Amino acid sequence: MTEKQTWSQRFESALHPAIARFNASISFDIELIEYDITGSQAHAKMLAHTGIISHEEGEALFNGLERVRQEYRQGQFQPGVDAEDVHFAVEKRLTEIVGDVGKKLHTARSRNDQVGTDTRLYLRDQIQQIRQQLRDFQTVLVDIAEKNVETLIPGYTHLQRAQPVSLAHHLLAYFQMAQRDWERLEDVCKRVNISPLGCGALAGTTFPIDRHYTANLLHFDNVYANSLDGVSDRDFAIEFLCAASIIMVHLSRLSEEVILWASEEFRFVTLKDSCATGSSIMPQKKNPDVPELVRGKTGRVFGHLQAMLVIMKGLPLAYNKDLQEDKEGIFDSVNTVKACLEAMTILLQEGLEFRHQRLATAVTEDFANATDVADYLAARGVPFREAYNIVGKVVKTSIAAGKLLKDLQLEEWQQIHPAFAADIYEAITPRQVVAARNSYGGTGFVQVRQALLNARTQLIVK
Numbered sequence: 001m002t003e004k005q006t007w008s009q010r011f012e013s014a015l016h017p018a019i020a021r022f023n024a025s026i027s028f029d030i031e032l033i034e035y036d037i038t039g040s041q042a043h044a045k046m047l048a049h050t051g052i053i054s055h056e057e058g059e060a061l062f063n064g065l066e067r068v069r070q071e072y073r074q075g076q077f078q079p080g081v082d083a084e085d086v087h088f089a090v091e092k093r094l095t096e097i098v099g100d101v102g103k104k105l106h107t108a109r110s111r112n113d114q115v116g117t118d119t120r121l122y123l124r125d126q127i128q129q130i131r132q133q134l135r136d137f138q139t140v141l142v143d144i145a146e147k148n149v150e151t152l153i154p155g156y157t158h159l160q161r162a163q164p165v166s167l168a169h170h171l172l173a174y175f176q177m178a179q180r181d182w183e184r185l186e187d188v189c190k191r192v193n194i195s196p197l198g199c200g201a202l203a204g205t206t207f208p209i210d211r212h213y214t215a216n217l218l219h220f221d222n223v224y225a226n227s228l229d230g231v232s233d234r235d236f237a238i239e240f241l242c243a244a245s246i247i248m249v250h251l252s253r254l255s256e257e258v259i260l261w262a263s264e265e266f267r268f269v270t271l272k273d274s275c276a277t278g279s280s281i282m283p284q285k286k287n288p289d290v291p292e293l294v295r296g297k298t299g300r301v302f303g304h305l306q307a308m309l310v311i312m313k314g315l316p317l318a319y320n321k322d323l324q325e326d327k328e329g330i331f332d333s334v335n336t337v338k339a340c341l342e343a344m345t346i347l348l349q350e351g352l353e354f355r356h357q358r359l360a361t362a363v364t365e366d367f368a369n370a371t372d373v374a375d376y377l378a379a380r381g382v383p384f385r386e387a388y389n390i391v392g393k394v395v396k397t398s399i400a401a402g403k404l405l406k407d408l409q410l411e412e413w414q415q416i417h418p419a420f421a422a423d424i425y426e427a428i429t430p431r432q433v434v435a436a437r438n439s440y441g442g443t444g445f446v447q448v449r450q451a452l453l454n455a456r457t458q459l460i461v462k
Contacts, residue, residue, distance in 0.1 A: 021081055028328050029086045030079070035121040036086050036114070037069045039197065040094075042217040043109060050210050052108060057101050064098040065090070086118075087111050108209050110201035112231040112319040117197045119327065121218065123240055124192050126334045127185050133341040134182045134247075135459060138175050140349045142455050145171040149448050151356060152363045152430050153268065163371060164363040164430045167354065169443040172451050177250040179458060184243045191236040195220035199230035202318035232318040234308065237326050241305040244333045248298040251340050255291030258352065262288050267358050275351025290347045294340045301336055304329035363430040367395050369405055372433050373424070380419040390417060 015023065041062050048058025068090055071077035083089035095102030145168035155165040195218060198204070198211035204227045211223045224230030261268035271286050279285035307329055311322050370391050377387035394416055398405060405428055413420035426432055438444035441451075 020084070023084065024081045025085045025324050025327070026079055026081060026083050026089060028331060029115075030089075031327070031331055032115075032118040032122055033072055033086050033090065034069060035118045035125075036090055037065050039114065039117045039121060039218060040090065040105060041065050042214045043197065044105060045217060046210055046214045047104070047107060049213055050208050052207050052209070053101075053104050057104060060098045060101050061094070061105050064094045064102060067097055068093050085111070085115075087114055108200070108205045108207035109197065110199075110231070112201050113196045113199040115323075116199075116231055116233075117195060117218070119330070120192050120194070120196070120220075120236065123236070123330065123334075124189060126338075127189050127192065127240070130244075130247075130334070130337055130341070131182050131185050133338060133345070134178050134185075137341055137345045137348075138178045138182075138455070139459060140345050141171050141175045141178070142452060142459065144168075144348060145175070145448075145455075146452055148354065149445055149452070150431070151354065151359060152434055153359050154362050154366070154368065155443075161366040161368050163368050163437075164434050165443040166434055166445060166448045167359070168448050168452065172448070172455060174250065174254050175455055177253075178247075181243065181247045181250065184246065185240075188236070188239045188243050190221070191239060193219075193221045194236075195223045196230035196233070197223075199224060199227035202228055202231055228318045232315065232320075232323070234312055234323065234326055237330055238305070238308050238312065241301070241308055241329065241333055244337050245298075245301050245305050247337055248294075248301045248340065251344055252295045252298040254344065255295040258291040258347070259288050259295070262286075262352070267355060268362070269352045269354055272351050272353065275347045290343050290351065294344060297336050297340055301333050304333045364406075365404070367398075367405060369428040369430070369433050370395055372428050372436065373405060375436075376424060376427050377417060377419055382417070382419060 014020075044053075044058050044061035044065070047053045047061075048055045053061075068077060071093070077093055079086070079089035079093070083092065091102065091105060094105060148167040148171070151167040152164045153167045153170055154161050155163045155170070195211065195215040197214050197218070198209050215221075215223045224233070258269065260266050262271050271288055273286075275290050276286045277289045279287065308326060311325050315322060373394070374384060374387040374391045377390065378384040382390075394405070394408075398408065406425065410420070410422060410424075413424055427436075434443050435445050438446055440447065
């Protein structure tokens with residue numbers, strides 16, 4: 001049988017070994033150990049500050065906890081399943097170091113507010129790391145975009161050729177997605193950065209604690225106003241998982257495009273050897289493993305969000321053991337998002353090369369300039385819907401004749417409508433088609449250059 005735990009005077013025997021293993025969370029919540037130590041040090045300082053324990057006892061607890069931290073970092077402290085969770089593990093080792101005063105650490109708190117504090121400290125730290133990774137990702141997008149303002153690429157709707165756009169404009173769309181992700185995480189952090197420490201098990205404590213003191217020590221912005229809510233709230237975790245899922249949506253969309261662009265059918269990019277793999281049987285293959293993995297890993301983050309929602313939907317107040325299930329999903333989502341951001345940033349920076357000649361050819365081999373023909377007529381007084389129908393017929397007859405719009409003779413244009421003149425040829429060149437879309441936020445080169453300046457300015461904001 002396993003060793004009795006700290007509540008064992010209420011019980012006549014210890015947990016069954018299998019139940020002890022089932023109940024234990026030390027295998028994954030060890031991830032929180034340094035945050036647990038930091039939170040416990042603040043709690044010890046508060047106990048001394050309020051006179052609940054002596055200053056000497058508070059100092060002994062603080063220094064003992066720092067020793068536990070160093071032992072863990074040096075690999076000397078590696079608690080096993082008998083510890084049940086990281087909180088008991090730290091407290092037990094602390095008591096071994098400082099003696100009975102270590103048993104005073106848990107005065108005026110519960111594991112319920114303790115784990116809530118640890119999780120928030122962890123997530124606050126991880127959010128800032130992810131936000132920095134988003135900045136790195138955005139920087140690479142801008143770097144590539146600045147070199148490709150006048151590089152044209154087919155734009156698509158319904159995965160059908162629509163209108164040509166600046167490649168920089170296309171890449172800056174992902175910059176804007178990442179910018180929203182960066183801002184969204186900042187907003188999520190407002191709800192993460194609220195301290196539940198001092199809420200106790202569910203109802204607060206009889207001791208004269210100072211919750212704002214510990215909140216200030218731990219750099220929380222505020223404290224929970226309701227102790228029941230403080231120990232049972234996981235809205236912040238749901239919000240983070242939602243934000244993480246949206247980040248993965250954006251990375252997955254870019255991944256899908258890279259996969260298409262690298263295919264023989266598109267041939268818009270070439271994958272470099274540093275970010276591609278081969279086939280075990282087909283020697284000619286070069287596979288886009290990085291974007292495929294990112295696309296695949298997106299589902300697991302979605303799954304963690306769904307799991308967290310299902311965990312919370314039926315829980316009565318206050319704390320329930322179900323909430324132990326929040327951590328693995330949070331930890332895995334953090335690790336997955338960070339790994340995918342790193343991989344996609346490397347892929348963009350080092351792993352692919354745009355095939356400029358192929359792109360230049362691609363924007364000349366379709367009818368993506370048809371809207372510009374309609375706009376040409378509309379600018380000369382023809383109602384747009386009438387112009388639209390005229391051009392639709394022109395496209396139909398051109399396809400039947402095996403021609404593109406640029407292949408029509410001026411006489412043919414003027415037979416279609418007398419408003420056409422020799423300048424129609426310039427108006428429908430891919431470069432002019434793109435340059436002409438100079439409305440705010442459009443793909444026109446003037447707008448794209450301004451968007452790049454704006455993006456560089458946004459990157460300065462920390």
